[in-house]
Amino acid sequence: MEYIYNLDFQKDYHEKGFGISIVPDVNAVAKKPSIPGIEGFLPTKFDALYAPTPLSVTEAKVEGIKSGNAITKYMLDGGNVDQMLSDLTTRYNAALEKARAAGDTKIKANPSFDPNKLQGSLAK
Numbered sequence: 001m002e003y004i005y006n007l008d009f010q011k012d013y014h015e016k017g018f019g020i021s022i023v024p025d026v027n028a029v030a031k032k033p034s035i036p037g038i039e040g041f042l043p044t045k046f047d048a049l050y051a052p053t054p055l056s057v058t059e060a061k062v063e064g065i066k067s068g069n070a071i072t073k074y075m076l077d078g079g080n081v082d083q084m085l086s087d088l089t090t091r092y093n094a095a096l097e098k099a100r101a102a103g104d105t106k107i108k109a110n111p112s113f114d115p116n117k118l119q120g121s122l123a124k
Helices: 007-015 024-029 067-077 081-102
Strands: none
8 A cells, every 4th residue: 555655656657647646746746647638637626536425336225226327328318317316316315314224324424515615625
């Protein structure tokens, strides 16, 4: 872990185009990768790490189609996006409430989290 999280390793990894760093300390010293078209993929002041969700998709016992499959189905077949998102929200919230009731998770959403105000900071 020390090797992988070392600033020099992360800098080289980013500069050689093996991955795009979102770590501010790395981005402060790393050169832009020499990959054509990379500019549109590099982090800006509007990018940030999001706070963890209260219950991961892999842990949730969600009934019905999972979010990734629902989104893929929508992209391929179309449909009513508002209805799809409402259905996902209802089912994922139900799974979260069941997990809380069972004691599987105690994590709660941060009510002050605002993705419009991240501005390059780490979400907390």
